[in-house]
Amino acid sequence: MEPVLNLIRIFLAAFSMLAVAASMLKLGHWTVRMFDFPRLQLLFLSLVTMVLFFIPFLNTNPWNMLLLAGVLGSVLFQARKIVPYTIFSRKEVRTSNRQENDDEISLLVSNVYTPNRNAGKLISLVRQYRPNLVLTLESDTWWEKQLDVLKPDYPHQIKIPLDNLYGMHLYANLPLENVKVRYLVKADIPSIHAEVVLPSGKKVQIHCLHPEPPSPSESDSSVPRDAELLIVGKNVKNGNQPVLVFGDLNDVAWSRTTRLFQKISGLLDPRKGRGFFNTFHAKYPFLRWPLDHIFLSSDFLLKRIKRLPSISSDHFPMYARFELAPGNGQDSEKEKLDSEEKEWTRETIDEANPRILTI
Known part of the structure; x- marks a missing residue:
């Protein structure tokens, strides 16, 4: 023995x-x-x-x-x-205790898993939580038809139905301006970039992403994914508008790339100090990690964040609600990239040979 x-x-x-x-x-x-x-x-x-x-x-x-x-x-x-x-660390994004107001924005992110045919579960969650933005990933033409029932409540829509697991749909009950659909690294993997007009009239810049993961069935390398995140990070840094970046990033919160994305962009992670919010794999409790992310500029305070129940996808949906509160005293301490990080960022973007560098 x-x-x-x-x-x-x-x-x-x-x-x-x-x-x-x-x-x-x-x-x-x-x-x-x-x-x-x-x-x-x-x-x-x-x-x-x-x-x-x-x-x-x-x-x-x-x-x-x-x-x-x-x-x-x-x-x-x-x-x-x-x-x-974990709850043993400092919260990176402060909690707002104010009553509901016109400077709030809520969103629901869901990788629906293309073969999944339980659209009713997602629709029920949307009607229950009534987010301002609904982002679906892996949504094809079938999913688009099922989600047409949302149109009365979500008149502003961006539809990119694809059958390659990278379809993307954005539904909004707030006006969208300066909408851009970009294929940053690969010609068949889209991202959505727009401005959302809050009830107060203030505008929030949003970036919806679903880069290609490193896996034997998709990309042998993490370079395309890493490059897409780094390109977005470089584009939002030093911006003059509040920013939200969200989607299935096919990366975990603690990876080198995600940490570098935060350093470059200066965006904050509302999960820090609150929990993992593991969204994948929904069907295997012992093999879960956080793949679906929401990053935000320091202009926001957190009202609520929650992993939602299963919709029969391999991902759980995520819901979050934020209050736009500039000057809230939580300005992110932007870490400077060292020479090694700058070189790795440059090499990664160059190796990916991106189609677009400026969003």
């Missing part, structure tokens, strides 16, 4: 350390980038591995202690990545 247990310890310790090493590599291949996603699961695995080193007792030979030190390092590495998204 002891030899078998020892082999298990060695294997799990090696895997835990491999996951850390892969996360530190600046390679875009999906076999490397996949380790960015399951941080919580990798932390749990490392903790279990640590416990195994003490069963039935701790062997203090140098080799064993070296492995144990590596596993401890893995625990600390994974924990450091996810702690900002």
